[in-house]
Amino acid sequence: MDETPSQTALRERLRAVGMELFRREGLRFTMQEAARAIHISKKTIYAVYPSKEALLLDMVDDAFAHIHARKQAILDGPGTLTDKLRAVIIALPEEYTALDLQQMDLLDEKYPRVAARVRQHLETGWEPTLALLQQAMEQSVIRTVSLPVLQRMIAASIESFLADRTLEQQGIPYARALDEMMGILLDGLLIR
Known part of the structure; x- marks a missing residue:
């Protein structure tokens, strides 16, 4: 299934925020923290990243x-x-x-x-x-x-x-x- 442009953009934002969180916290960062950082719900993250x-x-x-x-x-x-x-x-x-x-x-x-x-x-x-x-x-x-x-x-x-x-x-x-x-x-x- 092809990704929509908005899903692609969300994935890019999540990778960037994930890297920033990883720099600060290592592997301890959570998906909840990633969601909070870009003002979306954790459920929205799981729509593009299942884990x-x-x-x-x-x-x-x-x-x-x-x-x-x-x-x-x-x-x-x-x-x-x-x-x-x-x-x-x-x-x-x-x-x-x-x-x-x-x-x-x-x-x-x-x-x-x-x-x-x-x-x-x-x-x-x-x-x-x-x-x-x-x-x-x-x-x-x-x-x-x-x-x-x-x-x-x-x-x-x-x-x-x-x-x-x-x-x-x-x-x-x-x-x-x-x-x-x-x-x-x-x-x-x-x-x-």
Whole structure:
């Protein structure tokens, strides 16, 4: 069954308010709070989202759509290959950090389908980035490496930085940690 324009608009508003509530309260936010935030009844929410899990799934998909759009804009924009490599890998807008992967254990417990969707997104959508890395190897901008190994290293680092806030507690914000990771990947550890 096709959605009406008003249902589509309501879904968009609910995803936005859901993300805002999630930023503030984590998974503790309720559908009642979401309804109150946009001045509708809880019954109206359930007309477009049959459950909180359905809303969370859409929120995750929406956040990753924004991330992929941001990456594509970087790839299509100006800059050197090196600049694009660094930027595309660390191009994680607020939506990504708002996902707060510290809550993955809780997601696994309460919403396993949502946790699986987050992991699926972390592991997919790499084609443009891998093509850029391949181009960088072909143009001798970076040395030839195994792309699957590099992809896993980057994905694991991103997931680890998001899930473990130890670095932030040590005064290293998430964005700086990713930038440092990219510097180490691109420049290596050895002093030349």
